[in-house]
Amino acid sequence: MSITLKPYIDLVRTNADYRRLWLAQIIANFGDWFGILAIYALIQEYSGSELLLGLIIVVKMLSLASFSPIAGYFTDRFNRRKLMIWCNIARGVIVLGFILITSADLLWLAYVLISAQMSFAAIFEPAKTSSIPNVTTSEELVVANILSAASWSIIFTTGMALGGFATAWLGTDLVFMINGFTYMISTFIIYRASIPQAKMSKRELYRTRNPLTGIREGLNYTFNNKHVLRPTLAKGIFTMCLGALVYLLIIVAEDILMMGSIGLGILYAARGVGTGIGPVVGRRIFKSENRWVMGMGIFMICGGLMYSVVSLVESVLIMSLFVMLAHMASGSNWVMSTVLLQRRAPDTLRGRVFSLEWLLFTLAQSLSVTMAALILEFELLSIRQTMGLFSVMLIIAGIAWLNVVAPAEEKYTVSEKKMAVSGHP
Template structure:
C-alpha cells in the first residue's frame, strides 16, 4: 500500500482528500448540535440532513456530464474552493430565525460535492497503474474512516472551546489547503482533455448536453458489466439504508445500552473500517472483484443477521470488527469494478448516475425501514435488511463472474 501512496500525484490527492474530509466530519459533528441548541427542534435538525440529499437526486447525473467535459483536476479544485466560500454564509447565523442560512449552505455545498465525487473517481485511475487501482481505492477508504475518527472529535472540541465560528474556519481552511495540494497534481499527458464544442449557441449547447447525458445512461444500461453491478448495488443500498436507520434503535432498545456505549460502537466501527481497508488493500489484488463483491455482500448480510440473533453488547462489538472485512471488500471492489469497466471519457457520467441512484434508493429504504421498524419491530426489520444484503450477494454471484475484468474491453467495445 505504501508503494501506491508514494506515487507523487496520487499521494497529493490522498492527503488533500484526508484534510478535506477531516474538516467535513468536524462540521458534520458540530452543526447538528448547534442547530438543536438554537432551535430546540428535532425536525429542524433532521431537515439539514434531508436537504443535503436533494442535490444528489437532482444534480448527480447532470454533474457527471460536465465532469466528463471539464478538466477533472480543476473541477475538484473549483468544487473545493466553492464549498469553502459558501461556508462563510454560516457566520451570519445567530438565532433560530436565521437557520434557513444553514439549509442554503448545506444545499450549495452538497451541490458542489456532486461534481467533486465523480471527478475524483474519474481522475484516480489516471494516477495509478491498472494493477494498483484496488489498493488505491482501499487507501481512499482508509482515509475516509480515519477522517471519520479524527474529524468529529476535533469538531466537538472546537465547538465547545471556540464556538461554531471555530469549526467554520477550520472547515474552510481544510478546503483551501486541499485545493492547494490538488493544484500540484500533474495528470499524465496521455490523458486527453475534453474537446470544446465548436458551436457556442445555446440551442446547440443544450442539444449537446442531452446527447452526452443520454450517452452516459446508454453506457450504464447497455453495457452488462455496468448494468449488472448497478442492479446489485441498488439492491444492497436498500439493505444499507435499513441498517443506517435502525442502528441506534437496535443498540438502545434491543441491546439495551446508552449513549456512552453507542459512542464506543461508532469508534469501533471507524477503527474496524480502517483495519478492513488495510486488509483489502493487502490481499485484495489476489482475488478478482467479481468474487470479492459477492463474498462481501453475503458476509455483510450474515454478520447483520448474527448481530440480531445474539443481541449482546460484547458480541455485537466483535461482529462489527469482523464485519469490516466483507464490508470493505464489496465497497472497495465495486468502486474498482466501475472504474475498470467504464471508458475514461464516461467515468464522470457513470459515477454521477450511480450517485443519483444510490441517493434515491437510500431515501426509499430509509422511509421503508422507518415504517416497517414501527410495524414489525426493530429485530424483524433488521433480519429483512440482512436478507437483502444476502440476496444482492447471491445476485452478484450469478451475474458478475461471467464478465471480463479487462479495462481495454470497455474502451474497445462502446455501446452501440
C-alpha cells in the same frame, strides 16, 4: 506488518500525483467529518426533533442525487482538476454560512447551506474517483483504492471523534471555521497536482453539446453493459438499509447510551475503523476479482447480521465492536465495486458512470433515512425494533444479490475467459 504496508508506502512515496490527490482528499474529508456533528448539534439544540435531524441527512443526500447527472457530464467534458479546485473553494465559503444560524428561526438556513455544499460535492467526488486510474498504473489501482478507503476511515474516525469533543467544548462556530480552512488547504494541494485525462473527440464534444444528450449517453452505456451495471448497483443496494442504520446510531447515542455527541463520536469512530480494515481483509478473502461481485452479496448479509446484534445490546463497547464488523463488510463492498467500475468504464464515460452510481447511492440512502425517521416520528416501532427491521432487510438484500446478480456475473467471467483463450477481443 511492514511487508503488508509496503505497497501502500511505495505508492505514496513514488507516485507524486496520486500522493497529492490522496492528501487533498483526506484533508477535505477531515474537515467534513469534523464539522458534521456541529450541524447535528445545531439541529438538536434548536429543534430537538428526530424528524428534522433525519431531514438534514435526506436533504444532504437528495442534493447529491439531484446534481449527480449533470455533475457526471461536467467531469467527462471538462478538466477534472480545475473542477475539483473550484468545488473546494465554493465549499470552503459555504460552510462558513453555518455560523449565521443563531436561533430556531434561522434553522432553515442549515438545509439551504447543506444543499449547496453537497451540490459541489456531487461534482468533486466523481471527478476525484474518475481521476485515480489516470494517476496510477493498472497494478497500483487496487492498492490506491484500498489506501483511499483506509485513509477515509482513519480521517472519518479521528474527524468524528475530535469533532464530537470540539463541538461540545469549543462550540460550533470554531468547528465551522476549521472545516472551511481544510477546503482551502485541499485546494492548494490539488492545484500542484498533474492529473491527465482522456479528452473527448471534437465529434463527441459536438454530439454531446446538449447536456441532456451527454447524460442520456452515459445512462445508455451503463444499462446496456451489464458488467458495468452490476458494480454500479452495489453501493445503492447496500445503503438502502445501511443508510437508515447509520442514521439510527445518532438516536442510539442520544436516547439509549445517553452519551450525546461523545457517544456518537465513539460509534462513528468504530464505523470508520471498520471501513478502513474491511477492504484489506476482503481482498485477502476474495483474492480473485472474478469473485468480487459474489463477495458483495456475502458482505451485505454480514453487515445485516452485525447490526442485528447492535440492535440488541446495551454496552457502548459491544455496540462499537459490531458496528466496526458491519462496516468492514461495507468498506469491502465499496472498494470492490469502485475498482471494478474504474477498470470497466472508459475514461470519457467514467464520470457519468460514477455520477449514476452516486445518484443511486444517494437516492437509496435518502429513502432509507426517511423511512427510519418517519417510523420513529410516528412511533410505529421503537429504536431497537427499527434497527432490527433494517438489519433483516439488509440480510434479505444480500440473499437476493447472491441468487440474481452473482450468477449473471459468473456467466460474464466465463465468457471473458473463453474470449481470452480464443484470442478474440
